[in-house]
Structures are given as structure tokens and as C-alpha cells.
């Protein structure tokens with residue numbers, strides 16, 4: 543009730559242990575705290591907090607307009623209602639290396655299990671769009687170094703994302719650069735690597751081969767990567783898979799069709815079977831738990847007053 547009873551440091555330790563187990567952790571993107579509760583209820587291993595979703599939620603494009611405070615607050619709202627570890631997209635870290643250290647601390651304070659910092663220039667853009675640019679190696683490594691030095695809980699996961707693959711039109715050159723950068727980011731202290739915009743399973747396998755730390759696969763729709771199955775990704779040694787924007791896309795698709803139905807049919811009667819029921823919603827947010835808590839307090843107060 544009210545929030546997860548598992549403190550953040552325990553979620554982080556559990557996340558580290560799960561990563562060490564070698565099984566693939568499936569982390570769909572929660573578009574709000576309620577959807578994080580659904581992700582937990584369905585038996586997933588973690589929750590992802592996407593920058594693309596966070597900005598879209600505010601009606602903004604994903605071009606680095608959101609602030610650290612907005613991201614930390616929303617990520618914290620999501621992390622606190624689930625027992626699962628939550629990993630947040632911290633874009634380019636919100637500034638220079640010193641800012642990155644502060645970003646890590648605020649995100650730690652918000653109860654997250656980890657974050658990822660990418661090597662794009664500011665203003666960043668969606669990793670699956672063309673025309674991205676990355677910072678030089680030294681700047682990329684400094685961001686990660688600062689993140690690692692900034693954290694207080696050693697189990698807080700600092701993941702480095704590299705967007706370099708998509709900045710080179712020749713795929714062989716792109717992969718060579720991605721492998722090189724992934725290795726150096728890991729050497730700089732990154733606990734995990736997020737190789738962005740991999741085009742094939744072979745490319746994921748090549749990154750897997752190059753580094754000893756866990757790697758993440760981004761199964762975002764309408765992007766550069768084919769949508770591989772969890773089995774395929776596990777087979778090439780991927781440790782975490784995110785479906786960052788998928789729940790938002792599904793929900794918005796349903797919302798759009800619902801609005802069109804009101805216009806066309808004058809009511810939503812035909813859509814009711816597709817809706818989450820009131821009972822299911824109440825179950826997810828543990829309505830019953832709040833009622834009995836409230837009742838307990840009410841009863842306690844009455845007897846207390848009578849005795850005094």
C-alpha cells in the first residue's frame with residue numbers, strides 16, 4: 543500500500559543478482575506508475591522509464607527538452623509503486639560531467655535501481671532517427687567516470703549507452719566504432735552497455751563478445767532494429783531487453799480508436815469489452831488494502847477516544 547515496502551538499496555542488490563544470474567531480464571517501459579504496477583503484476587523482471595515516453599507524456603518531442611527535476615520526479619513516482627527494479631533513461635546526463643554526478647545522486651534519491659547515460663551531443667534525439675551526432679571519446683568517458691564517482695550506493699547501476707553505430711553510414715565501420723566505444727566505456731567503469739540501433743542479432747552478438755559486462759537490447763517499434771524475440775536475444779547473450787515506448791503506443795492506439803468510436807457511434811458501448819474493468823483497476827491499485835487500513839485507523843481512533 544502507498545508504495546513498495548522494499549527499500550531501493552534492496553531492489554538494487556536484487557537487480558545486480560538477477561543480472562549476474564545470466565537470465566534475460568524483460569523490462570517494459572512504464573508510461574505511468576499504474577502501468578508499472580501492471581508490469582509487476584504480469585510477472586516481468588523490471589520496469590524501464592523511457593525518456594521518449596516521459597517527453598511524449600508532456601506533449602514534447604524527445605530532443606532533450608525535459609529537465610533533470612522532471613525526469614527524477616516522474617521516475618521516482620514510478621519506482622516507488624513497484625517492488626521491481628526500475629531503470630531510467632537519463633539521456634546525456636543533463637550537462638557536463640559534474641552535472642552527471644548530480645543526476646546520479648538525484649536519481650538514486652528517487653529510488654531507481656539504475657540509469658543510462660548516452661554519448662550523443664546536446665540536443666540529443668531518438669536513437670533510431672538519422673542525423674544523430676556523438677561526442678568525442680574523451681567526453682563520453684568523462685560522463686561515465688563522473689556517474690560512477692557520483693553514486694553512493696555501489697549497487698546503483700550505471701549503464702553507458704553508445705549511439706555511435708547509427709552515426710556512420712557504413713555498417714562495418716559503425717560496428718567497429720561501437721565495439722571500440724563499448725569496450726572503453728566498460729573500462730571507464732560502466733556496469734552495463736546499451737548499444738543503440740543494432741541492426742541484427744549478429745551485431746548484438748559482436749557487442750556481447752567485446753565486453754564482459756551485461757548488455758541491453760532496445761526493442762523499440764518503428765526503429766532501426768528488427769523486433770527480435772526474447773528467446774533470440776537470450777540466445778545471443780543479451781541480459782536486459784526493453785520495450786521502451788510499447789505500452790504507451792498500445793494505450794494511445796486504443797485511446798485513438800476509442801475517441802473515433804464516440805464520434806462515429808455516439809457511445810463507447812462497443813468498446814467496453816476492450817476496457818480494463820473497474821474491478822481489475824481496483825485490484826491493481828490494491829483498493830481493498832486502503833479500505834481496511836482506513837477502517838483500522840477509524841476503529842482505533844474511536845476506542846482511543848472512549849478510553850481517555
Ligand SMILES: C[C@](O)(C(=O)O)[C@H](CC(=O)O)C(=O)O
Nearest residue numbers: 592593594668669670762786
Ligand atoms: C530508448 C529510448 O531512448 C527511450 O527514450 O525510450 C528511445 C526509444 C524510441 O524513441 O523509440 C530511443 O532513443 O531508442
Ligand SMILES: [Mg+2]
Nearest residue numbers: 592593594631
Ligand atoms: Mg531516450
